[in-house]
Amino acid sequence: MSKLFSYISKIILNPIVLGILLIVSILGGGLGNALGLGFISAPFAYISIPSEALYVFDGASENFLFDFLNRALTNTFFMSLLTIIVLLVVSIKATTKMKIIPAGIQNLIEFAVEAMYNTCKKIAGEEKGKIFFPLVMTIFLFVVISNWIGVLPGTGTIGRIESAETYCHHQEKKNNLGHDVKFNIYKKNGNISSTLFGYGSSKYKINSSDSFLFKYSKSQDNHDDDNGNKICSHDWLHHEFEAAKKIKAKELGVNNFDNNYQAGILVPFFRGSNSDINTTLALALCAMITIHWWGIRYLGLFGHFGKFINFKNGPINFFVGILELVGEFAKIISFTFRLFGNIFAGEVLLFAMAFLLPLIGIIPFIGLELFVGLIQGLIFSMLTLVFAAIATVSHNSDEH
Amino acid sequence: MGSKKLALAFQLVGIGWYIAVCLIGGAFLGTWIANFFTFYKADVFFVILGTLLGLLSAGVGVVKLVNLISKTD
Numbered sequence: 486m487s488k489l490f491s492y493i494s495k496i497i498l499n500p501i502v503l504g505i506l507l508i509v510s511i512l513g514g515g516l517g518n519a520l521g522l523g524f525i526s527a528p529f530a531y532i533s534i535p536s537e538a539l540y541v542f543d544g545a546s547e548n549f550l551f552d553f554l555n556r557a558l559t560n561t562f563f564m565s566l567l568t569i570i571v572l573l574v575v576s577i578k579a580t581t582k583m584k585i586i587p588a589g590i591q592n593l594i595e596f597a598v599e600a601m602y603n604t605c606k607k608i609a610g611e612e613k614g615k616i617f618f619p620l621v622m623t624i625f626l627f628v629v630i631s632n633w634i635g636v637l638p639g640t641g642t643i644g645r646i647e648s649a650e651t652y653c654h655h656q657e658k659k660n661n662l663g664h665d666v667k668f669n670i671y672k673k674n675g676n677i678s679s680t681l682f683g684y685g686s687s688k689y690k691i692n693s694s695d696s697f698l699f700k701y702s703k704s705q706d707n708h709d710d711d712n713g714n715k716i717c718s719h720d721w722l723h724h725e726f727e728a729a730k731k732i733k734a735k736e737l738g739v740n741n742f743d744n745n746y747q748a749g750i751l752v753p754f755f756r757g758s759n760s761d762i763n764t765t766l767a768l769a770l771c772a773m774i775t776i777h778w779w780g781i782r783y784l785g786l787f788g789h790f791g792k793f794i795n796f797k798n799g800p801i802n803f804f805v806g807i808l809e810l811v812g813e814f815a816k817i818i819s820f821t822f823r824l825f826g827n828i829f830a831g832e833v834l835l836f837a838m839a840f841l842l843p844l845i846g847i848i849p850f851i852g853l854e855l856f857v858g859l860i861q862g863l864i865f866s867m868l869t870l871v872f873a874a875i876a877t878v879s880h881n882s883d884e885h
Numbered sequence: 886m887g888s889k890k891l892a893l894a895f896q897l898v899g900i901g902w903y904i905a906v907c908l909i910g911g912a913f914l915g916t917w918i919a920n921f922f923t924f925y926k927a928d929v930f931f932v933i934l935g936t937l938l939g940l941l942s943a944g945v946g947v948v949k950l951v952n953l954i955s956k957t958d
Contacts, residue, residue, distance in 0.1 A: 540929045567937075589952075638905040639936055643912045645929055754933055 503845075510844040525843045531750040532833055536561040536761040539754060540645060560754055561761035564640075568631040568758060601625060601866070609874040613783075617873050620775055624768060625866035628759065632828060632858025635757020636851055641832060644753035652750060759828040759861075762821060769820035772869045773813065780876035788879060816872065820865065827861050893954070900950050904943040911939020 511517055513525035536559040579594040587595050601622050606614035634640070647655075758764045780789040793813070795806035831854045838846040915935020919928040 539933075540926050563933075567940075637908065637940070639908040639912065639939075643909075643932065643936055754929075754936070 506845050510842040510846055514843045515840040537752045560756040561758045564755055565758040568634055571630055572626055605870060608870055617870055621866045621870045624869055625862045628865050629859055629862035631758045636854045640755040641753045644751050646749040647752045648749040757828055759824050760832050762825045765825040766821045769817045773817050776873045776876045779873055783877040784879055824861050824865060827857055831857055896954055900947055903946055907943035908939040911935040
């Protein structure tokens with residue numbers, strides 16, 4: 486009987502269930518939206534390279550504190566704090582009531598620490614491996630845990646709705662007009678008009694992937710549109726929104742939409758911290774400054790910088806030294822952009838797959854992101870270790 | 886796939902759903918609680934708080950579920 490059930494499940498049930506899931510995903514997703522379906526699709530997220538402020542403190546331009554908080558209290562910074570808290574909790578849990586024969590979380594942490602410590606000693610030697618290990622392990626743990634937290638459900642999807650008006654005014658303050666933005670339509674949630682999920686209402690048969698294109702750009706002479714409304718003014722936005730709503734209502738065959746809807750973009754509360762270039766740049770600078778500090782410590786100031794400004798042994802070595810100096814700056818840039826590019830592109834990929842194939846399309850890519858998060862942590866930490874090992878060895882030394 | 890492996894696969898999928906439900910449930914809870922408060926940006930505060938509580942419960946629950954699964958195996 487169990488053999489029969491196993492046979493049935495392998496050959497018949499599994500493909501049928503997977504097939505149904507696939508068809509429901511296609512029809513319910515962004516692809517099905519073109520056929521008038523798209524019943525489970527999410528709005529395509531507004532993809533922003535800079536991280537977003539968790540919430541905007543008003544009166545920012547007059548108050549230094551508000552201005553600073555609006556810049557500093559971003560969703561990625563918040564996730565960095567979360568990463569630190571997770572690492573603290575895990576460390577405390579693993580190191581209280583330690584046993585001679587480790588078990589549970591102590592065993593897991595000892596495995597990770599021992600593996601990395603042995604690698605450090607193998608690459609850099611016994612004595613230097615001990616010195617380099619704390620930085621290398623910190624970078625590895627921080628990058629891996631922050632990448633994995635950035636894949637959790639809720640990151641990129643739970644957030645506040647920034648209305649079109651507010652968005653427009655922020656871009657105007659930054660002098661960043663002249664580009665097209667697609668706003669989504671969000672239903673106001675009772676008293677709360679600014680939080681949570683951007684899903685449309687079934688009452689008007691809106692599905693959440695409907696969107697309106699608001700074209701706003703600087704005119705050549707002034708900031709007025711054809712009707713004399715100042716671009717980004719409340720009247721201008723209201724006029725644009727009403728006109729767009731009428732077009733959409735006609736398309737959907739309804740009279741109009743009520744005032745319970747607003748146009749806006751979703752600003753997520755949670756976003757992977759390495760998808761912000763500031764985080765990756767900070768990690769790269771910490772790594773490279775520490776590497777140079779170790780270089781100075783082991784070789785002396787003139788011994789270390791003598792590798793870059795090298796007047797001994799002819800002009801060729803001088804130019805090689807200059808190239809190595811340029812290479813040091815290139816290392817900072819490559820550290821930064823390698824990690825940022827991988828993680829940010831992964832996030833965009835997850836958004837795209839959640840939009841196209843909502844139910845099952847995202848599953849393999851979440852697995853990929855977990856793998857990429859681990860690999861990027863390994864790469865960053867290993868390169869830091871290797872560069873440190875190279876920096877602490879003189880050109881004239883036999884250790885080379 | 887044998888029935889034991891299938892059961893294990895379903896248990897592991899269940900852990901994933903458990904994490905998602907905890908996080909999203911926490912966010913919804915935060916939205917509901919925010920209806921009772923009127924201070925500045927109460928909704929933002931409670932949604933973030935609810936999601937973090939959801940994350941905490943997801944973490945604790947996952948550890949317990951994984952321990953349970955490894956003991957039964």
